[in-house]
Amino acid sequence: MQLKRKQWLAVALAVLLLLLGLDILHQRGQTHVLSVLMYHHFDQESHEDTVVSVKAFREQMEALKAAGFTAVTLAQVRAYVEDGQPLPDRSVLITMDDGYTSNLTMAAPILEDLGLCATVFVIGINEGESTYVHSGKPLTPPRFSYEEAAAWVKKGVLDLQSHTYDLHQLASYGYSGRDGVFPLEGESDEAYQAVLREDFAKFRQRREGRAATELIALAYPFGYWTEEADRLLEQEGIALTFTTRPGSNRLVRGDTSSLRLLNRYNVTDNMSGRDLVHTLEKAQ
Numbered sequence: 001m002q003l004k005r006k007q008w009l010a011v012a013l014a015v016l017l018l019l020l021g022l023d024i025l026h027q028r029g030q031t032h033v034l035s036v037l038m039y040h041h042f043d044q045e046s047h048e049d050t051v052v053s054v055k056a057f058r059e060q061m062e063a064l065k066a067a068g069f070t071a072v073t074l075a076q077v078r079a080y081v082e083d084g085q086p087l088p089d090r091s092v093l094i095t096m097d098d099g100y101t102s103n104l105t106m107a108a109p110i111l112e113d114l115g116l117c118a119t120v121f122v123i124g125i126n127e128g129e130s131t132y133v134h135s136g137k138p139l140t141p142p143r144f145s146y147e148e149a150a151a152w153v154k155k156g157v158l159d160l161q162s163h164t165y166d167l168h169q170l171a172s173y174g175y176s177g178r179d180g181v182f183p184l185e186g187e188s189d190e191a192y193q194a195v196l197r198e199d200f201a202k203f204r205q206r207r208e209g210r211a212a213t214e215l216i217a218l219a220y221p222f223g224y225w226t227e228e229a230d231r232l233l234e235q236e237g238i239a240l241t242f243t244t245r246p247g248s249n250r251l252v253r254g255d256t257s258s259l260r261l262l263n264r265y266n267v268t269d270n271m272s273g274r275d276l277v278h279t280l281e282k283a284q
Contacts, residue, residue: 032080032251034072036093038244038264039118041141042102046269056269058110063273064092069280071116074159074217078239081251081259082147092280094118095242095264097163097219097245099127101142108152117157120149121219121242124165124203133166134175146210153212161217162238165203168221180224189228196232204236216240219264230260 018043023194040050042057052060064071070088079085094111096103099122111118114158125133128145132138151160164181171177178184183192204215216239220229223244230241247263 020249029056029219029255030253032087032253032282034077034087034089034091034093034249034251034260034262035283036095036242036249036264037276038266039094039096039107040098041100042106043141049268052269053105054110056271057107059273060267060271060276061110061114061116061273063277064280065114065116067277067281071111071118073117073156073212074119074161074240077235077251078216078259081253081256082239084253087251090280090284095219096120098123098168099143099160101144101148102147103158104144104152107156112152112155112157117159119159119161119217121161121217122207123163123221124167125207126204134173145147146207150210150212159213160207160211161213162200162203162207162215164218164221165199165206167199170222175254180221180230181226182224183226183228192228193232196229197236199237200233200238217242220244225261234260248280 016219037056039052041052042054043051044054046053046056046195067090069090069092071094072087072091074093076085076087077091080087085156096107096118097120098119099120103118103120107118123143126139126143128148129139129143137237146160149158149160153160167178167181169175169178171179178195181196189194207215216237218233218238218240219242225241225243239256240262242264244266245263246265249262250258252258267276271279
């Protein structure tokens with residue numbers, strides 16, 4: 001009798017493990033559409049392509065909310081792919097590049113009011129500065145410091161991630177001769193890798209102990225990227241990378257490569273909330 005009971009328990013355990021294994025296999029390979037929005041600076045009125053007025057931003061965010069879209073965090077996106085955690089059907093990731101003070105003073109209050117959240121990709125060397133380090137000229141528009149953003153991070157309204165430390169520049173600027181993360185002409189692989197590693201180390205060091213969230217993402221300046229840069233960033237623990245290519249993304253459970261080189265829709269001031277929702281709905 002005792003033997004039969006043990007045999008029954010062994011069979012039951014085997015069946016349970018089989019069912020769990022089948023469920024895991026079923027989840028692996030499942031996909032989810034994720035749209036990512038890209039903003040930069042905000043002002044009372046728009047005066048260039050990368051500036052969105054407060055009025056337009058509120059209308060766009062209200063339209064997303066009314067259409068049933070849910071703003072998600074980087075951690076949620078990562079957990080979907082790596083751990084199989086669910087995401088809302090209509091997921092949208094809101095991002096802002098460069099780290100402008102207006103992200104705190106104009107955009108964050110609107111996000112909080114509507115129960116939304118966003119990720120800001122900070123240029124490390126400009127964080128909290130009033131002048132460009134390389135030229136001494138005033139930084140306009142102004143940039144916030146980690147300490148100034150801390151309250152918004154604590155509330156879960158903002159997350160602060162990397163836009164590189166000092167690779168947000170073009171050769172035409174006359175400082176390094178480099179276009180974003182692209183290698184210089186004739187630069188050896190070893191020298192190029194050293195530049196990338198040093199830049200990331202400087203960003204991490206400046207951010208350490210001053211931002212409450214884990215450093216897991218980077219947006220490539222100007223959308224420029226290389227396979228070598230993405231490979232090194234993955235080695236450094238950067239789980240998600242972003243470009244400026246327009247379009248939606250298909251996340252794949254169990255496939256971490258689907259977290260890399262993500263597309264983003266550049267949102268402008270003249271895009272109505274209705275148009276924005278229509279763009280995202282077409283991608284679903």
